Amino acid sequence: MMEAVHFGAGNIGRGFIGETLAANGFKINFVDVNETIINALNQRGEYTITLAAPGEKKIHVDNVDGLNNAKDPEAVVKAIAQADLVTTAIGPKILPIIAPLIAQGLQARAAANNHQPLDVIACENMIGGSQSLKKSVYEHLDDAGKTFADTYVGFPNAAVDRIVPQQKHDDPLAVSVEDFKEWVVDESQMKNHDLKLKTVDYVPDLEPYIERKLFSVNTGHATTAYTGKYLGYTTIGEAIKDPKVFNQAKGALAETRSLLLAEFKNFDEKELETYQNRVLQRFQNPYISDDISRVARTPIRKLGYNERFIRPIRELKERGLDYSVLMDTVGMMFHYVEPNDAEAVKLQAMLKDQPLVDVIKEVTGLKDAALIDEVEASVKSKDR
Numbered sequence: 347m348m349e350a351v352h353f354g355a356g357n358i359g360r361g362f363i364g365e366t367l368a369a370n371g372f373k374i375n376f377v378d379v380n381e382t383i384i385n386a387l388n389q390r391g392e393y394t395i396t397l398a399a400p401g402e403k404k405i406h407v408d409n410v411d412g413l414n415n416a417k418d419p420e421a422v423v424k425a426i427a428q429a430d431l432v433t434t435a436i437g438p439k440i441l442p443i444i445a446p447l448i449a450q451g452l453q454a455r456a457a458a459n460n461h462q463p464l465d466v467i468a469c470e471n472m473i474g475g476s477q478s479l480k481k482s483v484y485e486h487l488d489d490a491g492k493t494f495a496d497t498y499v500g501f502p503n504a505a506v507d508r509i510v511p512q513q514k515h516d517d518p519l520a521v522s523v524e525d526f527k528e529w530v531v532d533e534s535q536m537k538n539h540d541l542k543l544k545t546v547d548y549v550p551d552l553e554p555y556i557e558r559k560l561f562s563v564n565t566g567h568a569t570t571a572y573t574g575k576y577l578g579y580t581t582i583g584e585a586i587k588d589p590k591v592f593n594q595a596k597g598a599l600a601e602t603r604s605l606l607l608a609e610f611k612n613f614d615e616k617e618l619e620t621y622q623n624r625v626l627q628r629f630q631n632p633y634i635s636d637d638i639s640r641v642a643r644t645p646i647r648k649l650g651y652n653e654r655f656i657r658p659i660r661e662l663k664e665r666g667l668d669y670s671v672l673m674d675t676v677g678m679m680f681h682y683v684e685p686n687d688a689e690a691v692k693l694q695a696m697l698k699d700q701p702l703v704d705v706i707k708e709v710t711g712l713k714d715a716a717l718i719d720e721v722e723a724s725v726k727s728k729d730r
């Protein structure tokens with residue numbers, strides 16, 4: 347039986363990556379620091395996914411176990427040395443933290459003369475996720491390890507799409523997910539071309555797919571979350587029912603659509619509009635209750651230079667296209683208050699202690715003085 351090592355046994359890890367790997371005949375070694383989840387995986391060796399759709403179909407995932415990387419890193423190194431595939435869904439900020447362990451796993455693979463090609467796929471919401479992980483992993487490899495990895499280890503970028511909300515069940519492994527799913531991998535960056543997963547799409551260039559996903563699903567989602575929060579809502583479902591929120595999300599997507607059409611000549615306007623309308627429908631799924639605090643989590647990350655707002659704003663400006671709804675939403679993001687979110691707390695503390703312009707420069711990475719002025723005006727327009 348083929349074996350996968352998957353970092354992050356959280357919502358998307360269990361709710362999508364686990365389903366796909368199991369359906370492709372893998373035994374899955376989930377790696378996480380959450381003791382409750384790891385113990386439950388080891389005790390039961392299986393868990394159940396429920397589709398949040400009419401009929402609430404159940405999907406059973408078997409042949410799973412759990413490794414705690416904080417307590418037993420050696421077991422993770424050993425598993426990577428023998429794995430057929432390594433995946434992650436752990437959050438962009440955690441990738442550099444797990445990189446040393448992946449590097450040790452690759453060194454152990456080299457020491458064992460395991461020359462089976464291996465792909466390491468980061469399934470995070472970010473542009474260039476696996477290549478960014480590669481950079482962090484290489485910082486922890488010696489020269490022989492780098493040569494080995496150059497020859498036998500691929501880090502293909504990927505885009506994964508399925509809404510998996512925060513779970514609220516007695517069973518710590520139960521996971522309820524939307525029916526929709528899409529996983530796309532850049533095959534040009536793969537090393538193990540013989541291992542293609544069923545239900546995963548392999549494409550020669552991921553850029554159009556990751557940008558379409560991030561700037562439609564995630565820009566639209568975040569617009570719904572921050573606008574909804576600004577207007578006093580707590581869930582995505584409630585917020586999107588308010589026409590002000592819906593129109594803000596639709597307006598943001600019209601702007602990113604114009605960017606995607608300008609950037610990627612292969613996109614058809616009607617098809618892209620249909621794709622984005624479906625995204626807005628997915629946010630209205632009555633079978634899912636998704637907290638705004640999850641979708642709006644880590645606002646400093648989401649205000650980043652290459653993230654779902656600032657990147658399309660920069661690129662729209664370069665092309666002389668409209669970005670007013672995106673800019674308006676960025677104004678609300680700076681007013682996001684959520685005591686349970688360390689980045690939201692940090693952002694509000696920064697705004698208290700430093701001039702607004704300095705905070706804008708620091709979190710967005712913007713250098714364009716005119717754009718910085720526009721962000722400042724947008725934030726001030728939302729003061730109350």
Ligand SMILES: NC(=O)c1ccc[n+]([C@@H]2O[C@H](COP(=O)([O-])OP(=O)(O)OC[C@H]3O[C@@H](n4cnc5c(N)ncnc54)[C@H](O)[C@@H]3O)[C@@H](O)[C@H]2O)c1
Nearest residue numbers: 354355356357358378379380435436437438470471509510
């Ligand atoms: N939930 C979704 O709808 C969804 C969809 C597509 C992509 N994603 C992306 O997938 C990633 C994970 O998101 P999620 O919603 O599953 O989050 P999550 O919080 O449910 O899962 C993350 C898991 O990583 C574990 N973790 C954190 N730090 C760790 C460490 N140092 N070592 C080992 N494990 C650690 C946590 O314990 C948790 O179980 C993010 O990049 C997210 O953007 C999420």
Ligand SMILES: O=P(O)(O)OC[C@@H](O)[C@@H](O)[C@H](O)[C@H](O)CO
Nearest residue numbers: 471506507508509510564567641
């Ligand atoms: O995971 P984040 O924090 O980057 O974004 C929050 C949500 O928009 C995201 O998790 C979506 O549910 C997911 O990307 C859908 O595919």
